[in-house]
Amino acid sequence: MGRMAFVGRRLLQLIPVAVGVTIIVFFMVHLIPGDPARSILGIHATPAKVAELHREWGLNRPLISQYWLFLDRLGHGNLGQSLYYGGSASGLILSHLPATLWLIIYAAVLAVLISVPLAMIAASRKDAIRDHMVRAVPLVGLGMPPFWLGFLLIYGFAISLRLFPVSGYGAGFTGHLRSMFLPSLTVAIALAPVVIRSLRASMLTVLGADFITTARSKGVPGTRLFLRHVLRNAVIPAVTVLGINIGFLIGGTVIIENVFAIPGIGQLMINSIFQRDFPVVQGVTLVFGVLVVLVNLLADLAYAALDPRVRFSR
Amino acid sequence: MSAIPLAPGSGPAAVTPERAQKRPARRWYRQPALMAGIVITGVIVILAVAAPLLTSYSPTAQNISQSLAGPGGHHLLGTDQLGRDTWTRLLFGLRLDLRIAFIAVLFPFCLGTILGSLAGYFGGWADTVIMRVVDIVVAFPFYVLVIALVFVLGPGERSIYIAITAVGWVSYARLVRGEILVAKRQDYVLAARASGLPAVRIMGRHLLPNVITQGIVYAMSDIVQDMLAIVTLGYFGLGVPPPTADLGSMINDGQNFLSTHWQLTTIPGLAVVAVGLGLSLIGDGLADLLRPGQS
Numbered sequence: 001m002g003r004m005a006f007v008g009r010r011l012l013q014l015i016p017v018a019v020g021v022t023i024i025v026f027f028m029v030h031l032i033p034g035d036p037a038r039s040i041l042g043i044h045a046t047p048a049k050v051a052e053l054h055r056e057w058g059l060n061r062p063l064i065s066q067y068w069l070f071l072d073r074l075g076h077g078n079l080g081q082s083l084y085y086g087g088s089a090s091g092l093i094l095s096h097l098p099a100t101l102w103l104i105i106y107a108a109v110l111a112v113l114i115s116v117p118l119a120m121i122a123a124s125r126k127d128a129i130r131d132h133m134v135r136a137v138p139l140v141g142l143g144m145p146p147f148w149l150g151f152l153l154i155y156g157f158a159i160s161l162r163l164f165p166v167s168g169y170g171a172g173f174t175g176h177l178r179s180m181f182l183p184s185l186t187v188a189i190a191l192a193p194v195v196i197r198s199l200r201a202s203m204l205t206v207l208g209a210d211f212i213t214t215a216r217s218k219g220v221p222g223t224r225l226f227l228r229h230v231l232r233n234a235v236i237p238a239v240t241v242l243g244i245n246i247g248f249l250i251g252g253t254v255i256i257e258n259v260f261a262i263p264g265i266g267q268l269m270i271n272s273i274f275q276r277d278f279p280v281v282q283g284v285t286l287v288f289g290v291l292v293v294l295v296n297l298l299a300d301l302a303y304a305a306l307d308p309r310v311r312f313s314r
Numbered sequence: 315m316s317a318i319p320l321a322p323g324s325g326p327a328a329v330t331p332e333r334a335q336k337r338p339a340r341r342w343y344r345q346p347a348l349m350a351g352i353v354i355t356g357v358i359v360i361l362a363v364a365a366p367l368l369t370s371y372s373p374t375a376q377n378i379s380q381s382l383a384g385p386g387g388h389h390l391l392g393t394d395q396l397g398r399d400t401w402t403r404l405l406f407g408l409r410l411d412l413r414i415a416f417i418a419v420l421f422p423f424c425l426g427t428i429l430g431s432l433a434g435y436f437g438g439w440a441d442t443v444i445m446r447v448v449d450i451v452v453a454f455p456f457y458v459l460v461i462a463l464v465f466v467l468g469p470g471e472r473s474i475y476i477a478i479t480a481v482g483w484v485s486y487a488r489l490v491r492g493e494i495l496v497a498k499r500q501d502y503v504l505a506a507r508a509s510g511l512p513a514v515r516i517m518g519r520h521l522l523p524n525v526i527t528q529g530i531v532y533a534m535s536d537i538v539q540d541m542l543a544i545v546t547l548g549y550f551g552l553g554v555p556p557p558t559a560d561l562g563s564m565i566n567d568g569q570n571f572l573s574t575h576w577q578l579t580t581i582p583g584l585a586v587v588a589v590g591l592g593l594s595l596i597g598d599g600l601a602d603l604l605r606p607g608q609s
Binding site: 020028032147148247250274 | 466538541
């Protein structure tokens with residue numbers, strides 16, 4: 001199968017997933033116990049207000065036509081009106097998106113910077129003390145609540161050592177870089193255990209390959225062997241692992257943005273939950289779903305473009 | 315020397331050397347990771363179960379005159395801003411969160427195993443439908459969907475079970491489906507089919523016992539993830555409503571006193587880390603035990 005056919009097929013596979021994502025987000029309204037309009041607007045809402053929301057969301061129409069209405073609006077980029085902030089939900093989400101994207105990219109970079117050296121240290125001598133020490137990292141890291149880790153970092157680096165600001169997004173590129181360091185580090189540390197584990201395993205596989213034995217027998221020094229031969233071949237699996245865990249990475253931002261008061265869509269989601277601002281919660285959930293689907297697609301396409309060995313059958 | 319040498323493979327003696335090699339790895343008490351995990355988890359579970367016996371305070375009784383007391387004296391770990399004993403709240407918080415985590419893992423385990431078996435065994439449209447649903451659920455970040463569902467259903471224990479089940483079953487379904495796809499081509503399954511056994515019996519009595527170990531190993535790390543989700547929901551005020559002691563809400567209560575009373579946020583978090591460490595060690599040990607040579 002050719003490259004273009006692979007891309008076409010991968011895009012076709014998106015259709016059922018995209019439809020499913022909209023169905024789940026649409027049905028969130030109908031999971032609300034009782035009359036959704038009444039429970040969203042609260043007990044003090046006037047009957048006129050409730051009726052207005054009923055009309056706006058088409059709650060008195062049949063389910064299928066409600067879904068069509070939802071899709072029709074979605075097609076026009078309309079996620080509904082925010083009940084608390086006023087204005088359109090999509091506008092709100094767009095203005096909060098840059099901070100979240102910053103956090104995701106910064107955290108992914110830091111996760112690679114943490115995981116690659118540690119995995120190399122572990123794989124360089126299997127079952128040695130250093131290997132066991134690195135392998136202990138995931139055991140502790142996997143059970144660590146990310147928001148709690150955030151507090152520890154705030155206490156250590158922001159309150160005690162005063163190296164970084166306690167919270168906020170900062171201004172300008174360098175401001176972002178400084179302010180977003182601790183939150184990105186938190187997400188990166190939460191992600192690192194998974195990446196270290198699979199990167200170590202893939203490096204060990206590469207180390208067992210024939211071309212490594214050849215290089216060793218030619219007398220290639222250890223560092224050069226690792227940088228030129230092992231790392232190059234182990235990076236592709238690492239990128240794949242990052243791609244698979246992108247949902248985890250993106251989900252982690254919801255929690256961390258709230259700990260560090262970063263004005264991203266994760267903070268918007270939690271604030272809107274407290275204000276019972278349903279259209280915004282619904283919109284953010286949809287955007288998160290779309291984000292994961294798109295990043296997965298990009299990872300697959302990049303993978304196919306980078307690695308000539310990828311066969312395009314399934 | 316008149317003994318007749320045994321032909322290879324004729325009798326128990328020939329099997330012995332191979333068995334003898336495998337045996338040390340198969341004895342569960344010789345697995346350091348598993349033992350350490352069982353000890354850590356065991357101590358935590360005993361602390362949680364025996365909580366009412368280990369403290370003379372109530373987890374919810376307020377005593378404003380004693381608020382924000384330091385560790386030591388009458389209060390082992392000090393008190394919070396409402397004068398509640400931190401040690402007591404820690405024990406009762408662990409008790410609640412562990413109970414919810416252990417129950418919460420059962421529903422996705424069962425649902426995912428059943429749907430994964432059906433998809434793997436029957437293939438065809440059942441497989442297509444189930445795996446497409448899996449793709450859709452996987453499209454949402456775990457925390458986003460759990461938080462959104464608990465918000466929609468209203469905070470509380472019941473919503474936590476529903477949300478974790480709705481999101482968590484997909485991992486088990488993928489895992490079990492993959493295992494079934496391999497196992498159903500094995501001779502013993504073909505034999506069972508050829509002898510005309512009904513599909514339900516083949517799946518339940520022949521396939522499931524052979525593929526379930528992977529699911530059990532995964533369940534150990536899944537409990538850790540559920541525990542984190544429960545604590546996170548508690549932190550955001552979406553867990554079990556106050557004043558019930560919950561580790562997440564304890565961390566939330568303590569965050570305003572981070573610079574003066576760091577123990578209020580640190581200790582409940584350490585308890586969660588300890589639970590995660592114990593269960594991860596059990597999971598790793600079980601994996602080594604059940605799938606030797608694959609670690």
